[in-house]
Amino acid sequence: MSHTPAARHGGVPGADEGPDWPARFAAVRARSEALAAPLAVEDQCIQTIAEVSPTKWHLAHVSWFFETFLLAPYLEGYREFHPRFGYLFNSYYYQVGQMHPRPRRGLLSRPTVAEILAYRRHVDAHMHELLAQHDHPERAEILRRCEVGLHHEQQHQELILTDIKHVLGSNPLHPAYDEALPHRTGPTVPLQWCEYEGGEVKLGADGEGFAYDNERPRHAVLLRPFALASRPVTNGEYLAFVEDGGYATSDHWLADGWAAIQREGWMAPLYWQQVDGNWHEYTLGGLRVLDLDAPVAHLSYYEADAFARWAGARLPTEAEWEHAAERVPVAGNLAGSGFLQPMPPGDRGGQRRGLLQIWGDVWEWTASPYAPYPGFRPLAGALGEYNGKFMCAQFVLRGGSCATPDDHIRLTYRNFFYPHDRWQFSGLRLARDLT
Numbered sequence: 001m002s003h004t005p006a007a008r009h010g011g012v013p014g015a016d017e018g019p020d021w022p023a024r025f026a027a028v029r030a031r032s033e034a035l036a037a038p039l040a041v042e043d044q045c046i047q048t049i050a051e052v053s054p055t056k057w058h059l060a061h062v063s064w065f066f067e068t069f070l071l072a073p074y075l076e077g078y079r080e081f082h083p084r085f086g087y088l089f090n091s092y093y094y095q096v097g098q099m100h101p102r103p104r105r106g107l108l109s110r111p112t113v114a115e116i117l118a119y120r121r122h123v124d125a126h127m128h129e130l131l132a133q134h135d136h137p138e139r140a141e142i143l144r145r146c147e148v149g150l151h152h153e154q155q156h157q158e159l160i161l162t163d164i165k166h167v168l169g170s171n172p173l174h175p176a177y178d179e180a181l182p183h184r185t186g187p188t189v190p191l192q193w194c195e196y197e198g199g200e201v202k203l204g205a206d207g208e209g210f211a212y213d214n215e216r217p218r219h220a221v222l223l224r225p226f227a228l229a230s231r232p233v234t235n236g237e238y239l240a241f242v243e244d245g246g247y248a249t250s251d252h253w254l255a256d257g258w259a260a261i262q263r264e265g266w267m268a269p270l271y272w273q274q275v276d277g278n279w280h281e282y283t284l285g286g287l288r289v290l291d292l293d294a295p296v297a298h299l300s301y302y303e304a305d306a307f308a309r310w311a312g313a314r315l316p317t318e319a320e321w322e323h324a325a326e327r328v329p330v331a332g333n334l335a336g337s338g339f340l341q342p343m344p345p346g347d348r349g350g351q352r353r354g355l356l357q358i359w360g361d362v363w364e365w366t367a368s369p370y371a372p373y374p375g376f377r378p379l380a381g382a383l384g385e386y387n388g389k390f391m392c393a394q395f396v397l398r399g400g401s402c403a404t405p406d407d408h409i410r411l412t413y414r415n416f417f418y419p420h421d422r423w424q425f426s427g428l429r430l431a432r433d434l435t
Contacts (some may be wrong), residue, residue: 016428021131022144028150029124031405032059035160038178041113046172047106051423052163057089059160060116062153062341063123064089068096069145069383071123074138075130075388081122095382108113108410128129147210148383154408161284161340163404164421169271169282177340181285184343188293194324194355195434198223201323204373205412214387215412217375221319225434228316228324231345231356232364232429233307236292240280241307242268251407252309260420270298270422275311284340293344295361295427301419304365304428318368318414320394325358325399326411332360336406343402360404362427363397363415370394370416395420401425412417 021432034248036044044055051062064085080086087107090099100108108243111119122371135140161177168175204218205211208217211302247267250258260266271282272290299307308314316324333343347373358364371391378384400409417424 021143022128025131026108026124028153029120032062032153032160033120035157039164039214041292042343043164043167044113044435045106045109046167047103048166049423050103051421052086053102053105053159054108055120055160055164056111056113056116057108057341058156058163060111060148062084062117062156063091063116063120065152066123066127066146066149068093070142070149071126072131074136074142076124078126084328085111085119087274088278094242110320145383150211151210151408154405157405158335158401158408159185160402161335162424165271165282165284167348168284168302174282176286176288177284179286181283182338183285183288183291183341184339184346185291186293186344186346188201188234188236188344189231189356191201191430192353193227193351193432194230195227196223196225196320196324201319203319203322203412205410209410211383211412212387214372214376214391214414217373219374223319223323223330226316226320227309227432227434228320229357229430230314230354232295232342232427233311234292235281235290235294235296235313238269238289238296238307241291241310244310246306246310246357252306254302254305256419257306260300260302264420266303269296279381291344295312295357297342297362297425297427298422299426299428300422301365301417304426305367308428308430311430313430313432315367315428318398319341319430320431321398322362322411328355328358330359330409330411332357332400333402334360334400334404334406334409335402337402340402342427358399358429359409360400361402362399362425363411364399364429365402365426366396366398368396370396390416397424397426 036059039055047054067080068086068090073079088100088111090096091102092099130136130142131146141156156324163351164177169176200220200222202218203221206218207217246252247261253261268279273280273282273287275287280287281290305315333339337343338362345356372388378388393420397415397417398413400413401424417426
């Protein structure tokens with residue numbers, strides 16, 4: 001979505017000739033460059049924290065993926081674009097080779113943005129050549145890897161947005177990524193509780209369609225009766241927690257969370273700041289007055305958990321979340337809406353009851369540690385490095401965000417971050433027990 005934590009590789013059982021592969025490949029690749037288009041060259045070179053990568057690095061890394069896992073092994077006579085790009089743009093695939101340290105990506109003035117765009121042209125041309133080889137003896141594996149590569153690039157499209165938001169949001173001038181980004185106003189809907197009986201339910205992906213390996217295998221889970229909030233927590237509700245001294249007392253915090261806010265000096269969610277006594281929030285559209293009706297975003301797991309305790313509730317497990325969301329069509333304020341910011345619900349077809357905003361707006365923290373499903377087996381070879389080796393000390397988030405590509409999210413998608421991370425569009429939805 002590196003270790004760029006949103007970019008989660010995995011596998012599909014197989015890919016077929018159904019899609020127009022050259023057209024799909026071209027569309028995804030064009031979208032990445034369109035996201036970078038509003039940026040100055042200077043914007044694309046900066047790394048503000050270790051978790052954030054420069055825009056130009058993202059553009060190069062996803063190209064390296066296609067070059068390394070498709071062109072080099074499958075296109076006869078292919079010659080790499082540059083002999084050292086593998087070192088610069090490998091993220092964490094130790095089976096492939098060594099890599100430039102992640103926290104030092106922002107120190108690379110070269111290659112230039114222009115050279116990286118030329119690298120993309122080189123890879124694109126040769127990928128179209130490879131995809132045109134319908135009689136290639138490894139055609140099935142080529143399409144399978146291409147599917148993974150396209151989803152991988154979509155994850156980096158989300159990272160391009162979240163990372164440049166941190167870069168621009170760290171600038172005292174508060175420059176906008178796009179000053180013309182639209183905004184939707186309007187009151188939120190009252191919070192209601194949706195109740196579920198529990199029992200034995202199924203969790204995870206079955207054999208149909210694309211899924212990463214960490215979404216498999218599908219398995220049974222036993223749930224106790226529970227209730228899930230009808231919508232995410234809003235800025236206004238979170239502001240009440242802030243004003244009630246939420247960051248000033250340890251009462252509701254996990255020990256590691258309390259240590260984190262003391263160490264980092266957190267007093268409110270990332271990108272909140274007071275201007276002339278009024279709360280504002282930095283957005284990709286620039287600094288705006290805090291919208292109290294929009295879902296709160298850019299929370300760490302610690303902050304989400306503390307708010308839930310303060311509110312007399314808890315975070316849902318990922319099994320509860322998936323069970324509740326399975327009958328809700330995948331549609332919402334995703335990247336295709338063009339807002340690139342969590343928004344009040346507005347008119348969702350007149351819907352005022354049931355689960356709202358379960359898709360898009362904010363990734364929702366769950367109480368579930370990121371761990372393997374029973375029977376999980378990573379992919380063989382270097383592509384198997386991605387998911388399994390990170391199943392430690394992270395928590396699962398669900399549902400996508402306002403920066404997630406619309407055709408990338410699905411019911412079983414498991415995002416995961418460390419509990420202190422908050423530069424992503426991460427928020428929360430409350431849950432509680434019924435027994």
